Amino acid sequence: MTHNRQWILRERPQAEVTGQHLQLRSVARPIPGAGEVLVRNIYLLVPPAMRLWMNEEDSYVPAQPLGETMMGITLGVVEASDDPALPVGTYVNGMGGCQEWFTAPAAQLMPLAPHPEVPLAAYRSVLDVQGLTAWAGLHEVCRPQPGQTLVVTAAAGSVGSLVCQLGAGLGLRVVGIAGGPDKCRWLREECGIAATIDYKADDVAARLDALCPGGIDMVFENVGGPVLDLLMERLNDHARIALCGMVASYNAGGTQSANALMRLVTKAARLEGFLVRDHFHRYAEVASRLQALVLEGKLKYRIDILDGLEHLTVALDRLFHGRNLGVQLLRLSPERLA
Amino acid sequence: MTHNRQWILRERPQAEVTGQHLQLRSVARPIPGAGEVLVRNIYLLVPPAMRLWMNEEDSYVPAQPLGETMMGITLGVVEASDDPALPVGTYVNGMGGCQEWFTAPAAQLMPLAPHPEVPLAAYRSVLDVQGLTAWAGLHEVCRPQPGQTLVVTAAAGSVGSLVCQLGAGLGLRVVGIAGGPDKCRWLREECGIAATIDYKADDVAARLDALCPGGIDMVFENVGGPVLDLLMERLNDHARIALCGMVASYNAGGTQSANALMRLVTKAARLEGFLVRDHFHRYAEVASRLQALVLEGKLKYRIDILDGLEHLTVALDRLFHGRNLGVQLLRLSPERLA
Incomplete structure (x- = not known):
């Protein structure tokens, strides 16, 4: 297991995204450099905005470049670390891309402290x-x-x-x-x-x-x-x-x-x-209030999880035809490895 | 001179206003009741919104009823008064309608104190x-x-x-x-x-x-x-x-x-x-600041005056084809009667 599968934007869609626009490829798993960590992605968020990112014009983020790993919002776990602030086993949110593994400086990741009674996936959806x-x-x-x-x-x-x-x-x-x-x-x-x-x-x-x-x-x-x-x-x-x-x-x-x-x-x-992004300064306060509502059963949510990175185009298709039930996530790997 | 000409909305326009939608009629000049004044309209503002008022749906004001005197924003002079607060000769702003004369309770009118170096018409345009x-x-x-x-x-x-x-x-x-x-x-x-x-x-x-x-x-x-x-x-x-x-x-x-x-x-x-209308509480303050700018020559304006109530449809036509040069007014009668 030293490979890393990732989605590449091959061609910009004019209308709906299909298999012709995205390509799944397998490359070598990256090796973390000094001060970096290696993250195994567990959940990949598939938001409607992902379609916007594929356009030639910049949106609220710069346009996704062709031929590069598709941008992606992820929750993962640190599997190797060169920074004591993020030890192995730490769950982290980050912009990990539409891929199974990535490396990043520790400062670019947000460590999570998941509550045992709240599903991990909630930290990349309702509580995020x-x-x-x-x-x-x-x-x-x-x-x-x-x-x-x-x-x-x-x-x-x-x-x-x-x-x-x-x-x-x-x-x-x-x-x-x-x-x-x-x-x-x-x-x-x-x-x-x-x-x-x-x-x-x-x-x-x-x-x-x-x-x-x-x-x-x-x-x-x-x-x-x-x-x-x-x-x-x-x-x-x-x-x-x-x-x-x-x-x-x-x-x-x-x-x-x-x-x-x-x-x-x-x-x-x-x-x-x-x-x-204009409201991130309220993040900790709001997430804590929402987690309290979730634990009290006063804030219901649904997470629609598809297993496997290879189902990205299926997930996008579900999203744009309103067939997803709640936040659309892809599960890329198990929460805990056996 | 005891008649009063007025425009009636005969038919609601679907697109541009033409002579078929409005009708000019002559009725008896109204007689002021107790506490009322008789106003001779001098200037009638012809704003783009007048077209909106003619639609069946309410806009920011209730829709203009069919068969009634077309609503109009006017500047006039008091020619008869049953209220000492508004003596004969007072210039007043009001909703005097698309007509030459009207009566109203004094409280519905705003008396003006025009500066001698500012044209009277400015008080129904740039300074209003x-x-x-x-x-x-x-x-x-x-x-x-x-x-x-x-x-x-x-x-x-x-x-x-x-x-x-x-x-x-x-x-x-x-x-x-x-x-x-x-x-x-x-x-x-x-x-x-x-x-x-x-x-x-x-x-x-x-x-x-x-x-x-x-x-x-x-x-x-x-x-x-x-x-x-x-x-x-x-x-x-x-x-x-x-x-x-x-x-x-x-x-x-x-x-x-x-x-x-x-x-x-x-x-x-x-x-x-x-x-x-949400800003009328600032009216006196803003009008005074704008009048100072006008007197200093720092706020230029143009008023496009057509003479005669009968030219209302011409004025609307100018407005919607961008042929007016500045605020479109109709002059309905002289500022000072001979």
Whole structure:
């Protein structure tokens, strides 16, 4: 076992990612240099943004170069160390790439202290970027006021489901929009979000009118497209839309209605993008609060784990067709080696 | 002279307003009741928003009812008074409608104290809603930082030209986008805005790249459409777009590119609508500061006056084809009667 499998971006996708754009190759396992550690990746996060990284234009990170190991957000364990700060056996979060092994200076990794009653994978999902994203978008961008109405799109997704529950915990009227009866049922029965809309089956406009009779004060937006237009048309005065992503447009372009955007003017409302990196200074505090909620059973989450690095394109395909149930992770190796 | 001419909304326009949608009728001049005054309208403001008011849906004001006197923002003079607070001869701002005379309770009108060296019409333009709109959008929404780049669309317009000059006065790098060489020349030679783009003749994308080599920090947006997409594609981190209007869409719908809107996410930027009414508490202070700038010759403006109430549709047509030079007013009667 001295090889290292890794995914290379071979060709930039114009629309959906397929096997022609990515190539799995096997190279020699890297050897850590002075002050470096060797990490065995256990979990690889597969976020919708991975598709953005593949575009020629820079996004919130520089564009992924062609022919190089695909960028990836990972949780792993130190298997060899030249830095006493990170002894062998330490679990670490890092930008470990879409590969099984990597080396890095210890300072580039974040050591974890997982709670024994919380699954390890939670530290690369609900208690990590997804949790901080949900918290920042809700508290810092939406700025909820008691009794207001919050609509969440991709509500059964990795971030949306947390926003729904955090919003309900604040006493907001929460409406979750998700695709399909299973996701809506999970939101209702597991997460306690009574008001759901199945955008694949329901008349979304009519359901919004019924569930938001007083209009919409806040939107946590992950999707874009026609549903966002319907939401904008129902905004109240001084409404806030936390724009977390527009996954509907990542593969294909798309447009938003100018008439719907005009509602931002007539309601003095705000459409505000945000990036979790602007909120990392709150990371420790927020992660600790979220872990407490998880341990109390007040913050439900789902992690959708596929085994094997070779399933990256399958995972991306699940994600863009809404077939993942919660945060999409790939498990690249066992949590503990036999 | 006991009649009163007024415009009635006969039919809601689907696209551009023409003579078929509005009807000019003559009725009896109203008689003021107890506590009311009779006002002779002198100036009628013809803002782009007038087109919005004609739609069936409410905008930031309730929709204009069919068959009733078209709503209008006016400056007039009291010709008969049953309230000692507003003696005959007082100039007043008010919502006097698209008509020559109206009556109202004194409390609904704002008395003016025009400076002898400032044209009366300025009190229904630069020193009124346009000035406060420019000030609020720039200071309260864009929140300028020293050395940042501000792009203003409809830059030769009634609000845009003020934003350009106020921004330059703050030491910002200001780029004005306007339609046609005359408007651009006026901005450069009269208003001192060196960097202009003629969107009708120039390659807007190339000019933006040349004039904003460090990207765009703030946009004061009046127009929407393809130019807004180009601006969004060039936003810097934490950029702010003050969305004052989207005149490109008022007549016809239209769309914005989802890819361009995604830039709000990747740059953690903000697209924020605003309404001048949320800033009226600053009115006296801002108007006084703007009047001082006007008297010092540091705030140039143009007022485009057409004579005669009957020219309302002509004025709207000028406005939506960008042929007005500055604030579009109709003069309905002389400032001082002979």
